[in-house]
Amino acid sequence: MAQFGFCLLLLFFGLIHHIKSHIKKEDQTGVMERPNFIIILADDIGWGDLWVNSTPTTPHQNPDFHSPASTCSPSRATLLTGRHGLRNGVTHNFAWGSVRGLPLNETTFAQVLHDAGYYTAIIGKWHLGHNGSYSPVHRGFDYYFGICYSNDMGSTDKPGLDLPSCPPCVHSQYTTRKHEECYTEVALPLFENETIIEQPLDTWSLKNRYASAAVKQIFTTSFSKKQPFLLYVALAHMHVPLFHNSFLNVTTQDPFTASLSDMDSLVGTIMQTVSTEQLENTLIWFTGDNGPWEQKCQFAGHVGPFVGKWQATGGGSAKRTTWEGGHRVPTVVAWPKKIKPNSTSRALLSGLDIFPTILSLAGVKPPSDRRYDGNDITDILLNDSDTAHKSLMHPNSGAAGQFGDLQTIRLKHHKAFYITVGSVTCGGRSGQQQYQDPPLIFDLSQDEAEETPLNPESDEYRSVLKEVEREREALLWDIATDKVSLADYTVIPAAVSCCQPHNPTCRCHSLK
Numbered sequence: 001m002a003q004f005g006f007c008l009l010l011l012f013f014g015l016i017h018h019i020k021s022h023i024k025k026e027d028q029t030g031v032m033e034r035p036n037f038i039i040i041l042a043d044d045i046g047w048g049d050l051w052v053n054s055t056p057t058t059p060h061q062n063p064d065f066h067s068p069a070s071t072c073s074p075s076r077a078t079l080l081t082g083r084h085g086l087r088n089g090v091t092h093n094f095a096w097g098s099v100r101g102l103p104l105n106e107t108t109f110a111q112v113l114h115d116a117g118y119y120t121a122i123i124g125k126w127h128l129g130h131n132g133s134y135s136p137v138h139r140g141f142d143y144y145f146g147i148c149y150s151n152d153m154g155s156t157d158k159p160g161l162d163l164p165s166c167p168p169c170v171h172s173q174y175t176t177r178k179h180e181e182c183y184t185e186v187a188l189p190l191f192e193n194e195t196i197i198e199q200p201l202d203t204w205s206l207k208n209r210y211a212s213a214a215v216k217q218i219f220t221t222s223f224s225k226k227q228p229f230l231l232y233v234a235l236a237h238m239h240v241p242l243f244h245n246s247f248l249n250v251t252t253q254d255p256f257t258a259s260l261s262d263m264d265s266l267v268g269t270i271m272q273t274v275s276t277e278q279l280e281n282t283l284i285w286f287t288g289d290n291g292p293w294e295q296k297c298q299f300a301g302h303v304g305p306f307v308g309k310w311q312a313t314g315g316g317s318a319k320r321t322t323w324e325g326g327h328r329v330p331t332v333v334a335w336p337k338k339i340k341p342n343s344t345s346r347a348l349l350s351g352l353d354i355f356p357t358i359l360s361l362a363g364v365k366p367p368s369d370r371r372y373d374g375n376d377i378t379d380i381l382l383n384d385s386d387t388a389h390k391s392l393m394h395p396n397s398g399a400a401g402q403f404g405d406l407q408t409i410r411l412k413h414h415k416a417f418y419i420t421v422g423s424v425t426c427g428g429r430s431g432q433q434q435y436q437d438p439p440l441i442f443d444l445s446q447d448e449a450e451e452t453p454l455n456p457e458s459d460e461y462r463s464v465l466k467e468v469e470r471e472r473e474a475l476l477w478d479i480a481t482d483k484v485s486l487a488d489y490t491v492i493p494a495a496v497s498c499c500q501p502h503n504p505t506c507r508c509h510s511l512k
């Protein structure tokens with residue numbers, strides 16, 4: 001481990017040194033005043049994965065930051081547009097053969113920042129459509145390096161760790177190998193801008209490649225262009241299949257922990273790069289897209305104390321559900337000299353807030369012809385304020401009800417469910433969908449495990465329900481009178497990302 005870290009640091013310091021001496025030769029008078037942004041999004045990380053070993057706190061003191069949905073595409077679409085899936089149209093995941101993606105008239109924060117003079121780059125997972133004009137380079141990003149969807153949506157020659165474990169890619173069109181729950185037909189592609197540069201991609205070396213791509217983007221491009229930058233790093237970690245740098249000795253660690261250290265080291269490299277240059281003008285925001293994928297057993301993350309006990313007898317309560325395990329994600333924001341070190345906010349916050357906050361810090365406004373759901377939380381980040389969402393709605397993300405419907409509502413420390421269901425557990429159990437009439441209401445300040453709902457006869461229940469209904473109706477009316485887009489989820493074989501359209505197994509080595 002230690003040796004691994006040492007080698008990696010040497011490697012990157014070498015690279016940093018090289019780039020620095022290169023930059024020094026250039027005129028550096030174009031001082032950046034608008035902040036740079038680095039948004040790091042982990043995939044399927046659990047609340048407990050980063051804080052599980054920290055000092056125990058009393059329930060109502062645990063950080064209360066939520067992903068905007070509990071599955072990939074909707075969560076990412078909302079993060080990038082600041083609008084719920086009911087507005088931006090993305091309510092479930094895109095497939096490997098999706099013809100379209102995030103509706104083209106929806107505006108990402110990258111587009112707004114790009115138009116305001118920012119250099120914008122994305123490294124990692126997109127999952128908002130990969131075909132033609134849906135690629136990130138047409139959605140506000142100057143540069144793209146990564147996998148256009150999830151890292152399990154294609155075969156690789158050396159498969160990572162998954163459950164079930166998937167076979168390697170087929171090498172010829174005459175071999176057919178069907179394997180339920182695995183993507184066996186098409187190899188996993190790696191893109192640079194709009195070009196597939198490797199297929200199948202070697203996921204085991206992905207961490208180092210993402211790290212060098214991030215370092216390179218931070219140094220060369222932003223500096224030489226003298227523009228402020230936005231770097232969106234959408235990690236493959238901690239989504240299955242797990243892979244980790246070969247330097248790590250897995251015999252001494254379980255694969256999940258090894259993969260978590262691998263992620264940690266990637267994030268560390270990015271932080272290191274920023275602090276080496278003393279970029280005091282850079283805000284770094286780390287968060288997750290949804291909770292752990294419980295069905296993946298030992299390869300899934302941890303929900304911490306948010307175990308969703310009410311649901312526990314009938315299925316899981318993490319990814320795809322609106323239980324705390326699906327939505328509450330670890331979130332860390334760093335900005336040297338601006339954000340007080342080691343401070344923690346207990347306010348009710350969401351990934352919805354990233355869009356308005358970074359645009360406000362950059363001093364730019366998004367299109368005014370539509371409405372947004374997040375809050376500008378600059379005051380919470382910089383001034384220790386605790387004014388947060390009074391209410392926050394969680395969309396259905398596939399486990400229950402209609403995709404995108406807002407049937408789970410946080411009202412301060414209370415949480416109401418109009419519908420419940422359990423996702424698939426590690427043992428394969430799942431729960432029945434149930435409409436809750438009257439809704440279940442939990443008091444998270446007393447019951448973060450969501451075990452015992454309030455008695456519907458109680459005064460507390462009645463007054464909370466009244467307020468919940470008012471908030472929900474107001475939001476639904478606001479959406480009904482807004483500009484609302486619809487995503488087209490059509491899938492056709494011709495839209496599959498393939499480096500050689502006439503090669504049925506999509507293998508292309510040495511494309512560079």
Ligand SMILES: *[C@@H]1O[C@H](CO)[C@@H](O)[C@H](O)[C@H]1NC(C)=O
Nearest residue numbers: 099100131132133134494495
């Ligand atoms: C998506 O892919 C299909 C099939 O390859 C193609 O016909 C279509 O024009 C593409 N759509 C866009 C918006 O580029």
Ligand SMILES: *[C@@H]1O[C@H](CO)[C@@H](O)[C@H](O)[C@H]1NC(C)=O
Nearest residue numbers: 137142143144192193194195
């Ligand atoms: C990717 O696109 C950017 C912006 O158009 C361009 O500067 C860069 O050279 C491209 N990279 C590659 C490898 O094509």
Ligand SMILES: *[C@@H]1O[C@H](CO)[C@@H](O)[C@H](O)[C@H]1NC(C)=O
Nearest residue numbers: 001247248249250251252253
């Ligand atoms: C991995 O760890 C085991 C157990 O501690 C040790 O015996 C082995 O030498 C290690 N392998 C490497 C490559 O470091």
Ligand SMILES: *[C@@H]1O[C@H](CO)[C@@H](O)[C@H](O)[C@H]1NC(C)=O
Nearest residue numbers: 054055337339340341342343
């Ligand atoms: C923040 O907390 C860490 C861990 O407790 C400690 O090592 C560090 O010195 C603290 N930093 C500041 C500026 O308080």
Ligand SMILES: *[C@@H]1O[C@H](CO)[C@@H](O)[C@H](O)[C@H]1NC(C)=O
Nearest residue numbers: 377378379380382383384385
């Ligand atoms: C933070 O507080 C300072 C001093 O009170 C004030 O000038 C500034 O406007 C506040 N910032 C925000 C974002 O409210």
Ligand SMILES: *[C@@H]1O[C@H](CO)[C@@H](O)[C@H](O)[C@H]1NC(C)=O
Nearest residue numbers: 103105106370483484485486
């Ligand atoms: C996008 O276009 C569709 C179809 O014309 C329209 O219904 C929707 O309101 C538009 N969305 C935005 C945000 O303009």
Ligand SMILES: [Ca+2]
Nearest residue numbers: 043044072289
């Ligand atoms: Ca995810």
